[in-house]
Amino acid sequence: MASIQAAVMTAPGHIEMREVELGPIGGGELLLKIEGTGICGSDKHMYAGHMGLPFPIIPGHELVGTIEELGPKAADAMAIVGGPIREGDRITTTPSSTVCGRCHYCLHMPQRPTLCSGRYVHGFVSSDVAPAPRGGFSQYMHLTERSWIFKIPDELSGDRAVLTEPAAVATRAVERALGPGIPHIGEGLGMDQSVLVLGAGPIGQLVIAVLSHIGTDLIIASDLSQSRLEMAGHMGAHHVVGAEGPLEERLDTVQNLTGGIGPDIVIETAGVPVVFKESLDFVRRGGIVVEVGHFTDPGGVDIHPNVVCFKDLDIRGMWAYPAMQFKTALSFLKNSRAPLDRFITHRLPLEETEKGIELTGSEGSMKVVVEP
Numbered sequence: 554m555a556s557i558q559a560a561v562m563t564a565p566g567h568i569e570m571r572e573v574e575l576g577p578i579g580g581g582e583l584l585l586k587i588e589g590t591g592i593c594g595s596d597k598h599m600y601a602g603h604m605g606l607p608f609p610i611i612p613g614h615e616l617v618g619t620i621e622e623l624g625p626k627a628a629d630a631m632a633i634v635g636g637p638i639r640e641g642d643r644i645t646t647t648p649s650s651t652v653c654g655r656c657h658y659c660l661h662m663p664q665r666p667t668l669c670s671g672r673y674v675h676g677f678v679s680s681d682v683a684p685a686p687r688g689g690f691s692q693y694m695h696l697t698e699r700s701w702i703f704k705i706p707d708e709l710s711g712d713r714a715v716l717t718e719p720a721a722v723a724t725r726a727v728e729r730a731l732g733p734g735i736p737h738i739g740e741g742l743g744m745d746q747s748v749l750v751l752g753a754g755p756i757g758q759l760v761i762a763v764l765s766h767i768g769t770d771l772i773i774a775s776d777l778s779q780s781r782l783e784m785a786g787h788m789g790a791h792h793v794v795g796a797e798g799p800l801e802e803r804l805d806t807v808q809n810l811t812g813g814i815g816p817d818i819v820i821e822t823a824g825v826p827v828v829f830k831e832s833l834d835f836v837r838r839g840g841i842v843v844e845v846g847h848f849t850d851p852g853g854v855d856i857h858p859n860v861v862c863f864k865d866l867d868i869r870g871m872w873a874y875p876a877m878q879f880k881t882a883l884s885f886l887k888n889s890r891a892p893l894d895r896f897i898t899h900r901l902p903l904e905e906t907e908k909g910i911e912l913t914g915s916e917g918s919m920k921v922v923v924e925p
């Protein structure tokens with residue numbers, strides 16, 4: 554049995570390099586050699602202690618790797634998308650396992666697989682529980698039965714492929730704004746609708762690129778950072794609005810850009826409570842607000858529920874994405890004309906995972922990738 558290096562978060566605010574003994578790969582399992590793992594905002598929240606989790610954890614769920622060892626029964630024990638897999642193939646995997654098929658949500662709402670209470674999620678599990686490592690900040694990762702495996706198309710570069718997980722979030726956020734199925738009734742997202750994206754971090758940027766990819770006519774981006782707004786322009790935003798300054802002024806600006814009505818759709822990706830409140834202020838009457846940013850809980854904000862009634866609003870949340878969203882994400886990454894290659898601002902060796910987490914979200918950084 555070989556021992557390998559992994560970055561272990563032993564407690565919030567503390568990461569150390571540890572030697573981890575690789576266990577044997579079972580018949581329905583595989584060993585993945587990690588090529589690159591992106592640092593997610595949620596890794597930063599985990600580091601900041603915003604998530605009650607069973608430490609120690611080997612985090613990392615935005616990963617690309619090659620199959621080093623494939624159990625003979627993996628094809629039966631895993632969900633494999635994109636054709637049969639072999640050793641040496643480049644793949645990615647969703648953080649979540651397949652659903653249990655038995656819980657209340659699986660039985661009543663199989664169309665919402667992220668509500669299943671019988672899934673496990675790698676990158677968030679204790680590294681004291683075998684097998685380890687089950688996170689991407691590691692040289693190798695042990696994928697167990699019930700993993701979702703997506704083959705990476707040959708023409709997709711590693712730099713784009715490592716964005717599959719955040720692109721799954723972004724494509725689902727956009728799909729959450731789709732209308733009830735009849736394009737001409739004027740509800741929901743359509744080509745000639747206007748969308749305001751609040752927050753231009755990695756998820757906001759990808760949301761803009763997805764909106765642009767599907768041909769949205771008017772995309773407005775808002776953020777505090779000038780460099781992020783500049784990048785939003787490259788990703789396909791038609792107008793950018795600085796998020797500093799009084800709300801009244803920003804409301805005026807956005808109203809002027811949308812014929813005095815307000816955007817049809819607002820997608821909140823900042824994860825800042827007051828920005829959710831502002832989403833309700835910005836959106837037009839009869840519009841849709843999609844809340845993406847608050848995957849963890851940074852606190853609350855005062856809102857006047859009257860605005861939800863007065864505007865006759867649809868507010869749509871999202872808890873991650875169904876695993877098959879990875880297929881949509883890979884298709885988007887393969888075909889998008891946005892300069893997604895500008896996304897990776899820092900590449901660090903595994904030993905500098907902690908520094909990467911500190912860099913994430915700072916001015917001048919977009920996606921930080923750990924390359925073991």
Ligand SMILES: [Zn+2]
Nearest residue numbers: 593615718719
């Ligand atoms: Zn992520």
Ligand SMILES: [Zn+2]
Nearest residue numbers: 653656659669
């Ligand atoms: Zn279930």
